[in-house]
Amino acid sequence: MKRLPGFRDFYPEPLPDGEAWSANVRKHIFDVWHEIAEFYAFQPYDGPPLEPLSLFTAKSGQEIVGQLYNFEDKGERAVSLRPEMTPTVARMVAARERHYKKPLKWYSIPQLFRYERQQKGRLREHFQFNADIFGEADPAADAELIAMLIDLLRNFNLTAEDFVIRLSSRNAWQDFFNQNGGDESKAYDFYQAVDKLERTAPEESEKKFQALGFTLEQVRDFIDSAEPTEELQAVLDNLAARGMSDFVKIDYNVIRGLAYYTGVVYEAFDRHGKFRAIAGGGRYDQLVSLVSGGKKEIPAAGFAMGDVVLVELLKERGLMPEIPGNIEVYALVEDETKRPPTLSMVQKLREEGWCVDYPFVSMKPDKQIKRALEVGAGFTVRIEDDEFAVLNYFETKQEEKVPFGELGNRMIQIICADDSE
């Protein structure tokens, strides 16, 4: 019995013969994501992991189907595991936006899926932090999102030397395309060619651009000479006011391949150039209209950051969080007559909020101590008599008799005294 190819098991800790993934690392990453989103006053939301296939083709065209984990369900509906969150949130906002004061600031941490037949060994699922602002067309909303992206990365101890947000403008690219006689029906092909420019051989890019009525030189000159547009300058000024200038630069190599971007676009990159983009986003003012069949017009902007590149980057920089074991207290059971009062003590400590473990069955005292050390407990505690327990602090080998009711307070005192030394 094996899991499906491209899916991950999350064991509590990384295994010696396994990946860096673990449920504890994932929980830590999610906790940071939730916390920063909260500081930025974003609200959580979520949608179904399975959606009608048409939701995704409406946004990205039929060509997306080759990359989807799609199938026909028992009710003969064409459905797909979600490959991204944006269509779902656009659907949700279109359905209920009348209930909300704008702007909306929403975030989610969905698991996403894809299935490309050719690409064996590639993950078919990942988790992604998604943030969107609906109902605000001003670049102030783009800046708020970019600031949050910077703080999300900083909170994993990444610095301006580790990453940079490359800022660009789909508007500027569209103007360039139109002013140089681009054929509107081929705009998507052009954006795709620019998007892939850095990863494509020059001769091949030259061929692509010439087919669209451009030269590679012309495109490169535009990238090299481009000045910030008004909206990009507004974003830069806004981030400067927050002291975040070191984390961003204008870079017109970024364009975001997908058809639906309409304004400021950006990607977060490893400064050492080793990894794929860490995160990316931009403005998509037409998307809600597209998903609602033209019924709702709501400006929108957002970004997404996956867990896979983030963990690869943290691992490479030696910044993988060390997750301490969660067990704080190990209760020893000297002999079985002391099991009932031990259980009573364990219960009281847990009710006070201590993370407590103990042996389920009779075990030799030295094996119990060994187990306590293995699970990383700071304290052991054992029943002495009807009133007292013996508390032992591994760090200092301090041992003392403490009345049951005082155990929690005493442990806090010991930890604080140790911390302040």
Place this chain on the structure above:
Amino acid sequence: MKRLPGFRDFYPEPLPDGEAWSANVRKHIFDVWHEIAEFYAFQPYDGPPLEPLSLFTAKSGQEIVGQLYNFEDKGERAVSLRPEMTPTVARMVAARERHYKKPLKWYSIPQLFRYERQQKGRLREHFQFNADIFGEADPAADAELIAMLIDLLRNFNLTAEDFVIRLSSRNAWQDFFNQNGGDESKAYDFYQAVDKLERTAPEESEKKFQALGFTLEQVRDFIDSAEPTEELQAVLDNLAARGMSDFVKIDYNVIRGLAYYTGVVYEAFDRHGKFRAIAGGGRYDQLVSLVSGGKKEIPAAGFAMGDVVLVELLKERGLMPEIPGNIEVYALVEDETKRPPTLSMVQKLREEGWCVDYPFVSMKPDKQIKRALEVGAGFTVRIEDDEFAVLNYFETKQEEKVPFGELGNRMIQIICADDSE
């Protein structure tokens, strides 16, 4: 564009025209689940939401397929969205158990799926708290799980008057079945008939039992007269030592329908009898062996609690958690010249861990105040000059000039002073 039938959208707050569900309520429930699991020294894990169909049929037989959200993937694999977590965790443990000291105490909060053609209007997904202990055959492990289940429910302010854990023993039922000449090949049908006894007309139950060589009276007498088995007495004593006797009772009506239970079984019920079981579990010592093709023998026990019945129960009892808005501070922008220093102040407060919002674009002062009240901010703050901000506490209408660097401390002082009054 609509979501699929049987799936839920989770908006940030419950909507006036919608369900009690919301992303904030879900997050609160998950936070409690994580916290209690941690106090009990359980470790998180997770597996793929999609598994080979054979994982589920190996455990539950082909008859389960009619209830599964199963399909054929693009690689022509028979796969299914997971209907329960136990087969996945048994697979994971069987694969890597050599890396771990026993017993393992693991928990997970998966989203689960089912698809029954007939049942329109029923949810096709839900979230479930799952906890398992692997590698400990003693009833002490069952008692630990039941104690955690009790604390999970207590932490939503449910009391011994709201719910009770009905304890039973599959071993006792098996002995009864065997001692009265039951045919082993029909044991599953017998367990199913007992499981449905309370929801089935007596004549129908009588017919079912007679087909299996029993009478309804015989079964009822066993239920009425049954004494705790040795293992059940051990569980009762263990829970009594924790002060939890009020939350459990022996009740042989409970048997758990599925084939694989082997020892102590239990279900948590609404004392008022209004809802389906809130949670259920038991011991399944053969499951790892079943899932590993007989390669590993590891005793196991666990339980699961879904989000749907829990929320229905909390709603009915008026115990739905009130989730306060997460915005603590609303920064006012008096005029646009003050936007840059306001952004700087917002950034500093967020870095200190305050949840801060502010208007993205120019807005009349009274509308800003209105917005601050709507989002539930406790404080407004606005730039006064190069050194000072004006802090306003809605609760007391207290307004004062505070140096930028002192804002965080001052807010803590004000909140503490207000709390202690």
